[in-house]
Amino acid sequence: MKKNYLFTPGPTMVPPEVSLAEAQPMIHHRTPQFSQIFYELSEDLKYLFQTKTGEVYTLMSSGTGAMEACVANVLSKGDKALVITSGKFGERWVELCKCFGIETEVVSVEYGKGVEPSRVEEILKKNSEIKVVFATQSETSTGALHDIKAISQIVKKYSALIVVDAITGIGVHKFLMDEWNVDVAVTGSQKGCMLPPGLAFVCVNSGAWEAVEKGDLPRYYWDFRKMRKNLKNKTTPFTPAVSLVMAMKTAMEMIKKEGIENVWARHERLANATREGVKALGLELFAGNSSSNVLTAIKAPEGVDVDKIIKKLRDETGVTFTGGQDSLKGKMIRIGHMGYVNDFDIILAISALEKGLHEAGYPVELGKGITRVQSLLVKGR
Amino acid sequence: MKKNYLFTPGPTMVPPEVSLAEAQPMIHHRTPQFSQIFYELSEDLKYLFQTKTGEVYTLMSSGTGAMEACVANVLSKGDKALVITSGKFGERWVELCKCFGIETEVVSVEYGKGVEPSRVEEILKKNSEIKVVFATQSETSTGALHDIKAISQIVKKYSALIVVDAITGIGVHKFLMDEWNVDVAVTGSQKGCMLPPGLAFVCVNSGAWEAVEKGDLPRYYWDFRKMRKNLKNKTTPFTPAVSLVMAMKTAMEMIKKEGIENVWARHERLANATREGVKALGLELFAGNSSSNVLTAIKAPEGVDVDKIIKKLRDETGVTFTGGQDSLKGKMIRIGHMGYVNDFDIILAISALEKGLHEAGYPVELGKGITRVQSLLVKGR
Numbered sequence: 078m079k080k081n082y083l084f085t086p087g088p089t090m091v092p093p094e095v096s097l098a099e100a101q102p103m104i105h106h107r108t109p110q111f112s113q114i115f116y117e118l119s120e121d122l123k124y125l126f127q128t129k130t131g132e133v134y135t136l137m138s139s140g141t142g143a144m145e146a147c148v149a150n151v152l153s154k155g156d157k158a159l160v161i162t163s164g165k166f167g168e169r170w171v172e173l174c175k176c177f178g179i180e181t182e183v184v185s186v187e188y189g190k191g192v193e194p195s196r197v198e199e200i201l202k203k204n205s206e207i208k209v210v211f212a213t214q215s216e217t218s219t220g221a222l223h224d225i226k227a228i229s230q231i232v233k234k235y236s237a238l239i240v241v242d243a244i245t246g247i248g249v250h251k252f253l254m255d256e257w258n259v260d261v262a263v264t265g266s267q268k269g270c271m272l273p274p275g276l277a278f279v280c281v282n283s284g285a286w287e288a289v290e291k292g293d294l295p296r297y298y299w300d301f302r303k304m305r306k307n308l309k310n311k312t313t314p315f316t317p318a319v320s321l322v323m324a325m326k327t328a329m330e331m332i333k334k335e336g337i338e339n340v341w342a343r344h345e346r347l348a349n350a351t352r353e354g355v356k357a358l359g360l361e362l363f364a365g366n367s368s369s370n371v372l373t374a375i376k377a378p379e380g381v382d383v384d385k386i387i388k389k390l391r392d393e394t395g396v397t398f399t400g401g402q403d404s405l406k407g408k409m410i411r412i413g414h415m416g417y418v419n420d421f422d423i424i425l426a427i428s429a430l431e432k433g434l435h436e437a438g439y440p441v442e443l444g445k446g447i448t449r450v451q452s453l454l455v456k457g458r
Numbered sequence: 459m460k461k462n463y464l465f466t467p468g469p470t471m472v473p474p475e476v477s478l479a480e481a482q483p484m485i486h487h488r489t490p491q492f493s494q495i496f497y498e499l500s501e502d503l504k505y506l507f508q509t510k511t512g513e514v515y516t517l518m519s520s521g522t523g524a525m526e527a528c529v530a531n532v533l534s535k536g537d538k539a540l541v542i543t544s545g546k547f548g549e550r551w552v553e554l555c556k557c558f559g560i561e562t563e564v565v566s567v568e569y570g571k572g573v574e575p576s577r578v579e580e581i582l583k584k585n586s587e588i589k590v591v592f593a594t595q596s597e598t599s600t601g602a603l604h605d606i607k608a609i610s611q612i613v614k615k616y617s618a619l620i621v622v623d624a625i626t627g628i629g630v631h632k633f634l635m636d637e638w639n640v641d642v643a644v645t646g647s648q649k650g651c652m653l654p655p656g657l658a659f660v661c662v663n664s665g666a667w668e669a670v671e672k673g674d675l676p677r678y679y680w681d682f683r684k685m686r687k688n689l690k691n692k693t694t695p696f697t698p699a700v701s702l703v704m705a706m707k708t709a710m711e712m713i714k715k716e717g718i719e720n721v722w723a724r725h726e727r728l729a730n731a732t733r734e735g736v737k738a739l740g741l742e743l744f745a746g747n748s749s750s751n752v753l754t755a756i757k758a759p760e761g762v763d764v765d766k767i768i769k770k771l772r773d774e775t776g777v778t779f780t781g782g783q784d785s786l787k788g789k790m791i792r793i794g795h796m797g798y799v800n801d802f803d804i805i806l807a808i809s810a811l812e813k814g815l816h817e818a819g820y821p822v823e824l825g826k827g828i829t830r831v832q833s834l835l836v837k838g839r
Contacts, residue, residue, distance in 0.1 A: 081483050081484075081485060083484055083485070083486055085486045087697065088484045088485075088486060088487065088697070088700055089484070090483075090484060091483070091484045091701075096480075096481040096482075096483075096701075097481060099477075099480055099481055099701065100477040100478060100480055100481035101477075102462050102471075102472070102477075103462075103464055103469045103470070103471060103472045103648075103654055104462060104464070104469075104778075105464055105466045105469060105778050105780070106469065106655075107780070108772065108778070137518065137519055137520050137523070137655070137656060138518055138519055138523070138679065139518050139679075139696040139697045139698075140696075140697070141678075141679055141696045141697075142518070142519070142523075142679045142696070145678050145679045172678065173678055176676050176677065176678045177676045178676070265697070267484075267697060267700075273484055273699065273700050273701035273702075274487075274518070274697045274698065274699050274700055274701075275518060275656045275699035275701070275702060294676070295557050295558045295559070295675070295676060296557070297522070297526050297553065297554055297557045298519065298520075298522055298523045298526045315520040315521075315522040315523070316468065316469070316520045316521070316522075316646070316648060316655045317520075317655065318654065318655050318656035318699075318702075319469055319648075319654050319655055320472075320477075320480065320654035320655075320656070321654075321656060321699075391489065397485075397486050397489070399486070399488070
């Protein structure tokens, strides 16, 4: 009886009640029935981003599409931007800026580490013309976490805007849009939101509008101004993904019922248990102490073909972990634990990890990882 | 017992088996399991567009997003384009070109009519610098149909590219990508494909690649080159909408089983019955003889508040028609009949139309419309 267990950094597991909501009969999007659902969802999304002054737009795209929307809206020709990179997703901001002809300064951080906020300040001090700083909350390619609160404080001292890729952060890590003074933040549906991929959410705070209004880069599908205007009428500029919107409404009910602080605390608890379970097996963490609670990135032990382990587990047991991407290929095992994940899922994941390593001939004491996880979780830590 | 019947020009009704496919447990998109599904779907989509020389890319966006992708890929700075407009959706091509700084010539056709191909030739003759012609197969805002085959023949005489919005055309009307020499064509999931909104499909034929390769407009999420490269590896550049892809696979199985020629014939037969049923009630068609088989647009009879009829039917009976958009508001009732629609659905739609008109005090002979439909359909015409 093979079951599928997705410990991947997105798509993540979808609760059955969300899947059923997605399978509801179709309704037309230009009706009061849909508008009411869409309006309520848009209000719920403010809670997800922890904003009262901002608005959240629902895009039909992947997270990358929403990132492109940010670049196309907040910048103008000739503007200069600063990008903090520590992996594939930070580097995506650089590529997007380049694509639109925007010159960038880059603070490049060692893979697996979060940025030292002082490094951001150094560059801003020297480059007063920098208008926007692009950051990543959780760098999914390495498991590193950046301190958005601290970065934002610095950015604000220099009167720049801060745009955050919180695609795997929102709904997992504490994220306070208003309190931290974030101008624009992005997330995707297939992460902490427990939905299939298909929707992205962009929160645009009040401080970003001046730049958006006077922006001169080409934007049509991505135009925040159209989204704002349509949201006033409880609708979207273009046909929305109706079934995913209905599913997201259900997912938000679950998040509201648990309470966003409890959602963050659950992820912290599960991530901590995973890290401890991994360490109990004598393995090393890739991102060390700056680990995000989104996933646990494990350094590949010397001489072990981790991609083979991942493939075997997936094909034989249905437990899906992921390896490293691009230059990190073969160098890590990543265990995602975001969204629809509970204590027993972590026991299961570490049990599969033990099994995979053991079968690959790597010396693990069977039961040691799961015993460590069990003792932490049952004691409620 | 109120049921929902969507006679709207998208989203359209979704077959239960497609909804169930959409509700399947999530799988990760970077796995052989998903790649196999995605590869088979991409092959099936060639059948849908009737192409052997082109490739079909699956975008996570609405149809408008895919239209933007066309503009961003086939044009370069300083290029000139020709747009054929006869309603809201043709005009969208003009807006998109404008957004990217592309100068356009426009052949503006009276609302409700298809273009005289000779008018396209006149402009091409006078403007040898026109590189791309943008057309619409079925102009959903009015119900007009354009003769893409004839337009394409002319465009090819002048060595320009032709890009077709076939969003409501594909899977409804005969569309022969290769035989008609179409360079790029677009459709959306929530039309003839019988899916919820969320996916768009772009077919790029061999003749378009030179322009795409040397294009210099900003494109990242929309980049056809990335899509082509990734399709070779049976995947997508960015996270795909996994649940909708699985649903589309099921929808394509249904289309293949019926046979695309039979799908076109069914739509023609149902559209014809609808038009005849409407005329039997003494009503006039908005698009006259150039009507598309996508929907039947009925001219609002003098002094009748059609939007009130539409609203009352929708709220009281669950039968959803749509009215006119923008400048056509209040001027028409549109009955969509694309995708998951059969004979009995047309009887039902005309029955609701009779009821709505009767209750609004408009003189209709109850039963006259449905009797006409019944006689046509039972005789198999």
